[in-house]
Amino acid sequence: xxxxxxxxxxxxxxxxxxxxxxxxxxxxxxxxxxxxxxxxxxxxxxxxxxxxxxxxxxxxxxxxxxxxxxxxxxxxxxxxxxxxxxxxxxxxxxxxxxxxxxxxxxxxxxxxxxxxxxxxxxxxxxxxxxxxxxxxxxxxx
Numbered sequence: 001x002x003x004x005x006x007x008x009x010x011x012x013x014x015x016x017x018x019x020x021x022x023x024x025x026x027x028x029x030x031x032x033x034x035x036x037x038x039x040x041x042x043x044x045x046x047x048x049x050x051x052x053x054x055x056x057x058x059x060x061x062x063x064x065x066x067x068x069x070x071x072x073x074x075x076x077x078x079x080x081x082x083x084x085x086x087x088x089x090x091x092x093x094x095x096x097x098x099x100x101x102x103x104x105x106x107x108x109x110x111x112x113x114x115x116x117x118x119x120x121x122x123x124x125x126x127x128x129x130x131x132x133x134x135x136x137x138x139x140x141x
Contacts, residue, residue, distance in 0.1 A: 013081060020077060024070050031066060035059045068105070075101055089141040100141055104134045 036047040049057045075098055086094035095103070108130040115126030 011081075016077065020073055024066075024073065027069075028063075028066055031059065031062045071101060091141055095141055097138075100138050103141060104137045107133055107137065 032043075034049050036044045036049065038044050043059075045059045047058065049059065049062065055061075078097060084096060086096050086099075088094055111130050111133060112123055112126045115123050115129070119125070
């Protein structure tokens with residue numbers, strides 16, 4: 001009897017990691033390059049990247065979306081490379097890494113909004129609270 005099973009292909013993970021890093025790095029480099037420059041030659045980080053555009057695409061806004069996209073790419077690679085079984089935490093629901101990321105992002109949005117409401121800008125201390133919250137979510141939820 002002959003073996004008719006299809007041999008499995010081994011993924012080239014270093015090449016996958018390098019490709020993701022190159023693409024995300026090139027995108028970040030483009031965002032920095034596209035940031036407006038003042039007459040003195042300094043970067044105007046909070047000026048619109050698209051003058052007259054329908055949305056205030058400033059560098060901080062673009063960087064925020066770049067970070068979200070980078071997290072999604074990272075967590076996708078982790079899910080494929082290191083599959084995990086759901087676990088139960090203090091919320092008593094089964095969660096995976098992706099679920100905990102979603103809970104973290106949603107909670108962080110509310111923490112930052114609450115910080116803006118009670119204390120106003122800047123939100124640096126609120127971001128510190130978000131980092132503590134993310135640590136707690138990934139550890140215990």
